[in-house]
Amino acid sequence: MKNSILKISTIVLLAMQSVSCNYLEADEYLHEVNNLNDIWTQRIDIRKAWAACYGHIPNYTDMAYTWPFNTNYDEGHAGRDVYTSLVFAQGKFNADNVLFNFWANAYRAIRTCNLFLENHHKANDKLLVPGEVEGYAADARFLRAFYYYNLLQLYGPFPIVEKTVDYSDESAMPTNRNTEEECVNFLIAELDKCATELPEKDRILVSEVGRPSKEAAMALKAMVLLWDASPLVNGNPDYSGFKDAKGRNYFSTASDPEKWRKAANAAKAVIDLGVFDLHTAPANQGYTTVPLGNFPGNTVAWPNGPAGIDPYRSFKELFSGGDTYWNQEGIWQVNLGYQTDHLSLLGFPRNYNNGEDGAVKGVLCATQKMVDAFFMNNGATIGEEDNSLYNDIGIAENGDGYYISGSGKEAHTPIITGFKLSNTNAKVPNRVLNREARFYATVGFIGRGYEQNNGTLYYADYKANAMDGFIQSDRPSIRTGYSIVKWVAEDDLRSRGSSDKPYYVLRLAEIYLSYAEALNEIEPGNPDVLKYLNLIRFRAGLPGYTPASQEVTRERIKREKHVEFAFEGKRYFDSRRWKDAGKTTRDKWGNSQGMGGLVYGCNFTAPDGSFYDRAVIDGYIFRPKNYFLPIPFEEVANYWGTMTQSPGW
Numbered sequence: 013m014k015n016s017i018l019k020i021s022t023i024v025l026l027a028m029q030s031v032s033c034n035y036l037e038a039d040e041y042l043h044e045v046n047n048l049n050d051i052w053t054q055r056i057d058i059r060k061a062w063a064a065c066y067g068h069i070p071n072y073t074d075m076a077y078t079w080p081f082n083t084n085y086d087e088g089h090a091g092r093d094v095y096t097s098l099v100f101a102q103g104k105f106n107a108d109n110v111l112f113n114f115w116a117n118a119y120r121a122i123r124t125c126n127l128f129l130e131n132h133h134k135a136n137d138k139l140l141v142p143g144e145v146e147g148y149a150a151d152a153r154f155l156r157a158f159y160y161y162n163l164l165q166l167y168g169p170f171p172i173v174e175k176t177v178d179y180s181d182e183s184a185m186p187t188n189r190n191t192e193e194e195c196v197n198f199l200i201a202e203l204d205k206c207a208t209e210l211p212e213k214d215r216i217l218v219s220e221v222g223r224p225s226k227e228a229a230m231a232l233k234a235m236v237l238l239w240d241a242s243p244l245v246n247g248n249p250d251y252s253g254f255k256d257a258k259g260r261n262y263f264s265t266a267s268d269p270e271k272w273r274k275a276a277n278a279a280k281a282v283i284d285l286g287v288f289d290l291h292t293a294p295a296n297q298g299y300t301t302v303p304l305g306n307f308p309g310n311t312v313a314w315p316n317g318p319a320g321i322d323p324y325r326s327f328k329e330l331f332s333g334g335d336t337y338w339n340q341e342g343i344w345q346v347n348l349g350y351q352t353d354h355l356s357l358l359g360f361p362r363n364y365n366n367g368e369d370g371a372v373k374g375v376l377c378a379t380q381k382m383v384d385a386f387f388m389n390n391g392a393t394i395g396e397e398d399n400s401l402y403n404d405i406g407i408a409e410n411g412d413g414y415y416i417s418g419s420g421k422e423a424h425t426p427i428i429t430g431f432k433l434s435n436t437n438a439k440v441p442n443r444v445l446n447r448e449a450r451f452y453a454t455v456g457f458i459g460r461g462y463e464q465n466n467g468t469l470y471y472a473d474y475k476a477n478a479m480d481g482f483i484q485s486d487r488p489s490i491r492t493g494y495s496i497v498k499w500v501a502e503d504d505l506r507s508r509g510s511s512d513k514p515y516y517v518l519r520l521a522e523i524y525l526s527y528a529e530a531l532n533e534i535e536p537g538n539p540d541v542l543k544y545l546n547l548i549r550f551r552a553g554l555p556g557y558t559p560a561s562q563e564v565t566r567e568r569i570k571r572e573k574h575v576e577f578a579f580e581g582k583r584y585f586d587s588r589r590w591k592d593a594g595k596t597t598r599d600k601w602g603n604s605q606g607m608g609g610l611v612y613g614c615n616f617t618a619p620d621g622s623f624y625d626r627a628v629i630d631g632y633i634f635r636p637k638n639y640f641l642p643i644p645f646e647e648v649a650n651y652w653g654t655m656t657q658s659p660g661w
Contacts, residue, residue, distance in 0.1 A: 051131075052131060052134040052135050052136070053136065053137060054137055055135075055137040055139040058132070058135050058140070059148070061127075061128055061131075062128060062132075062148035062151065062152065064124050064128075065121070065124050065125045065128055065151065065152045065156075066151075068117060068118075068120060068121030068124065068159065069348070070114075070117075070162070071348050071349060071354075072346075072348065072517075072581055073350070073351045073355050073515055074350070075354070075358075075376055075579075076090060076092075076096065076375050076376060077095065077097070078112075080096060080097035080100040080111075080112065081581050081585070082580065082581040083097060083376040083377075083378075083579055084097050084098070084101035085583070085584060085587070085593075085607040085608075085632055086381045086583065086587070086603070086604070086606075087378065087578060087579060087583050088376050088378055088379060088382065088496070089101075089376070089377055089378075089379055089491055089492050089630060090375070090376055090491075091374045091375050091376060091488040091489050091490060091491055092375075092486055092488050094486070095375070096111055097376070100112070101633075102631070102633060103632070103634070103635065103638070105642075106642060107642035107644060107645040107657065107661045108645050110641065110644050113644055114162065114163075114166055114167075114641065115166075115167060115641075115644060115647060116644065116647070118159045118160075118163050119173070121155070121156075121159045122159050123173070125152040125155055125156035125159070126174070126176050128149065128152040129149055129153060129156070132145050132146075132148060132149045132152075133145075146209070147210075147211070149209075150206060150209035150210045151223060153202060153205065153206050153209070154203070154206045154210060154224040154229055154232075155224070156202070157202040157203050157206065157232065158224075158232065160172075160195070160198075160199055161232065161236055161239075164192075164196075164236070164239065165239060165585050165588075165589075166640070167640055168189075168192065168245070168640045168658065169189040169192050169194075169262045169263075170189060170195055171186040171187060171188060171189055171190060171655075172190045172194065172195065172198050187651035187654045188256060188257065188654050188655070189256060189656055191261070191262050192245055192262055192263045192264065193264065200233060200236060203230070203232055203233040203236070204229075206224070206226075206229035207226050207230050210224055210225055210228070210229055211226065212225060212287075213226070213227050213228070213343070218338070221345065221347045222345070222347050227282060227287055227288070227343055228343055228344040228518060230278070230285075231282050231343045231518045232344075233278050234278035234279040234281070234523060234526060234527075235518070235522075237271065237274045237275040238275040238279070238526050238529070238530060238589075239585075239589055240271055240274075240275070241271035241274070241275045243267075243589070243590060243591045244588055244590070244591050244639060245263050245264075245589070246263075246264065246267050246271055247263075247264055247267030247268065248263060248591070249265075250636070250659075251263045251659060252265055254659050257654055257656070262656075269533070269534060270534075272530045272531075272533040272534040273530070273534045275526065276527055276530035276531045276534060279524075279527035279530060280527055282523050283523060283524070283527060283544075287340075288343060288520040288523075289520065290326075290340075290524075290547060290548075290551050291329060291339045291340060291341040292321040293321060293322045293325035293326045293329055294321060295320055295321055295322045296322070297322075299322070299325070299423075300423055300425075301322040301324075301325075302322075302324060302415055302424070302426075302449070303413075304389070304553050305388065305389030305414070305446075305448075305554075306389075307390045307391055307554075307555045308555065309555050309556065310555070314550060314551075315547060315550060316550075317556070318550040318551075318552075318553045318554060318555070323448075323449035323551065323553025324415070324426060324452060324453055324553075325426075326449075327551065328426075328453040328501070330342075330514075330519075331355075331453075331498050331499045332499070332500075332501035332502075332513070333352070333509065333513045333514060334501065334511040337511070337514050340520075341519050341520045341521065342514065342516050342518075342519050343516070343518040343519055344517045344518045345514045345516045345519075347515075348515060351512075352509045352511075352512050352513045353509070355499035355513040355515065356504060356506075356507060356508050357372065358373075358375060358496040358497075358498075358500075358579075359456055359495050359496055359498070359500035360373045360462065360507040361373065361374070361462070361470070361472035361473070361474070361479075361480035361495065362480045362487070363479035363480050364462055364464065364470050364507055365470075365506065368506065368508075371508060372488055373488065374480070374487075374489045374490045374495070375488055376496060377492045377493075377494055377495055378454075378455050378492060378495070378578070378579075379492055379494075379611055379612065380492060380601070380614075381604070381611075381612065382455070382494075382574075382578060383443070383444075383451075384601055384603060385571060385578075386447055386448055386450060386451040386454075386455070386575050387447070387448045387451075388401050388446050388447060389447060389449075389553070389554075390555070393571075394601075395599075395600060397446075402443065403443065404442070404443050404601075405442065405625075406624065407431075407439045407440070407441065407442065407621065407624055408431055408440045408441065408442050408444075409431070411432075412446045415427045415447070416429055416440065416444065417429065417432075418432035418433075418438075419432045419433065420433060420469060426452075426502055428460065428461030428462065428463070428469060429459055429460060429461055430459070430461055430471050435471060437459070437471055437473040438471040439458070439459050439624075440458065440459035441457060441458065441493075444457050448553065448575075449553045450575055450576065450578075453497070453498065454496070454497065454498045454579070455494050455495070455497065456495035456496070456497040456500075457494055457495070458472055458473060458474045458475070458493055458614070458623070458624075459471055459472065463502075463505065464505065465505040465506060472490075474489070474490045474493045475619050475620070475623040476616060476618055476619040477619050478619070482616045482617060489616070490616075491613060491616045491629055492612075492613025493613055493616060493623065493624075494613065494614070496579055498579055499513045516580065521551075521576055521577075522577065524544040524545075524548060525544070525545070525573050527540070527544055528541045528545045528569055529573075532562060532565050532566060533566075536561075537559075541565060542557055542558075545557060545568065545569060548576055549572070552576075570586070570592075573586055574586075587607055591639075592605070592606060593606050593607040593608075593634055593639065594606050594607075594608075594635075594638075594639070596608070596609065598610075601626070602626070602628075607632060607634035607638075608631075608633050608634030608635070610628050610630075610631055611628065611629055611630040612628060612629065613626075613627065613629045614626070614627065615627035635660070636660060637659060637660025637661055639659075640658040641658060642657065642658050642661035643655070643657055643658055
């Protein structure tokens with residue numbers, strides 16, 4: 013699997029990945045021209061050119077330095093002050109210092125794809141089988157659309173560049189942003205074409221993990237349309253003055269509700285293919301399933317209710333790797349450089365396996381707001397169960413009869429805790445008792461146990477100056493007190509993971525929630541809204557929702573998306589497209605309801621029992637202009653008068 017030609021971080025074509033300060037840099041292009049005629053004669057070179065189109069996919073799993081959108085703001089916090097993801101969340105960037113130049117990187121990727129699309133027809137190697145090169149070209153077209161989709165989410169409208177640039181004609185230089193409508197129409201047309209050219213998912217070889225399918229093109233189309241329908245860009249009055257040099261509005265000035273219908277129809281088209289299904293694991297099949305919470309309907313069998321499946325393993329197996337690396341829920345997943353290392357190391361305490369050869373653990377952690385977002389095991393929020401099923405204060409002295417027992421490794425629960433043993437470092441917070449299955453599959457905490465490679469159990473201790481805790485020298489540490497164990501399996505006996513870990517760009521649960529969201533906006537009484545929302549709930553071992561107002565249902569969908577896709581890179585983009593990112597109000601626990609504001613966690617500077625208290629650990633900044641990233645000033649300056657900077661920058 014890992015020897016695939018799509019181990020995309022290691023592939024380079026010509027000089028295409030060299031760094032340039034100008035996204036239309038001529039010198040780099042001229043260097044490429046000198047070599048173009050040489051790469052189409054041998055099949056091996058054509059495949060390198062094809063694979064280079066993949067070489068620009070962001071390394072989503074390097075969340076500290078490369079891709080800051082999985083674990084910052086209201087999801088995560090960095091374990092060191094120098095991690096770029098933390099600097100980004102603290103708002104310490106501007107057009108002169110963008111921290112991450114996604115703009116230039118995307119256009120280098122687009123140029124790579126354009127070169128392939130323009131030249132693949134020259135291939136004449138007799139080793140090529142009929143249709144092979146055309147298949148590579150379909151991949152390149154999909155990837156080009158995918159890179160443009162990233163630009164759309166990060167920067168808004170972009171210049172559409174469909175072919176390599178003719179640098180001899182300055183008037184033809186694509187330096188004007190197209191409108192949002194033009195960008196979306198372009199992407200939809202491209203993805204519709206991809207859906208006719210790409211193979212069905214079942215025809216893609218296991219050795220070529222990461223190749224897009226017809227279904228992936230359809231799913232990406234649904235996501236583009238969902239973005240286009242969202243409040244941020246669909247008639248947002250905040251951008252009424254955002255215009256190009258000709259006076260055209262970049263965004264529509266009037267909201268179009270029919271965009272929600274288009275998004276709903278596109279998502280339903282993916283569902284109706286019948287190719288995908290939510291991953292589930294049968295209850296009590298070779299293991300003891302933890303009982304469901306106490307709520308009406310907990311005996312109704314899946315898929316009409318949550319009974320008969322193991323909610324913890326159903327969710328956990330999606331990310332653990334091994335036998336379930338391939339499953340019916342994944343629509344498009346990628347294989348990135350050091351992917352398994354990056355994902356696995358998130359979840360282990362620093363001194364696990366005696367430090368294990370200096371492996372850097374504690375890179376990122378979950379915020380208290382993320383912990384608070386998960387439901388109780390009866391489906392209620394922590395606010396609804398405060399001072400009842402939920403206790404926010406203190407250290408657990410007793411188990412909960414479900415996942416937390418406190419007597420070490422036990423057959424009746426997959427979660428190891430040892431607070432009933434003599435080890436005082438194994439205490440867990442009261443606030444982690446009685447939580448839903450996805451919580452335990454996603455979030456670690458002080459006192460959580462791990463089996464080591466010598467067969468002994470290790471209990472995480474994140475208190476200050478402890479082996480796993482904060483030290484003034486700024487070693488990586490789980491500063492909030494909550495590790496990210498989403499990609500950690502029970503049989504992982506090394507902090508780098510014992511089996512390959514998948515990373516999903518698109519999976520069916522997102523299509524279900526996207527369909528429910530779009531349908532709720534255009535037909536709030538449609539029974540499909542609850543049907544697909546409740547399938548996500550049932551798989552998590554929770555009760556289904558009953559009919560409610562459009563507003564209540566909207567908030568339910570948002571919360572399910574927050575929890576279901578924790579650390580999968582969805583929350584940052586969702587909060588912005590919903591226009592929630594700029595909210596400044598706080599909930600009863602002090603958590604900001606937007607992306608900016610105070611960040612809470614455990615009291616990580618405390619070496620004693622006060623560690624378990626809620627404490628402010630940082631502050632994030634989100635200003636109105638942060639809804640879109642700034643184009644690097646150099647790019648705007650190079651094409652002054654034609655290239656328009658993002659609003660507010």
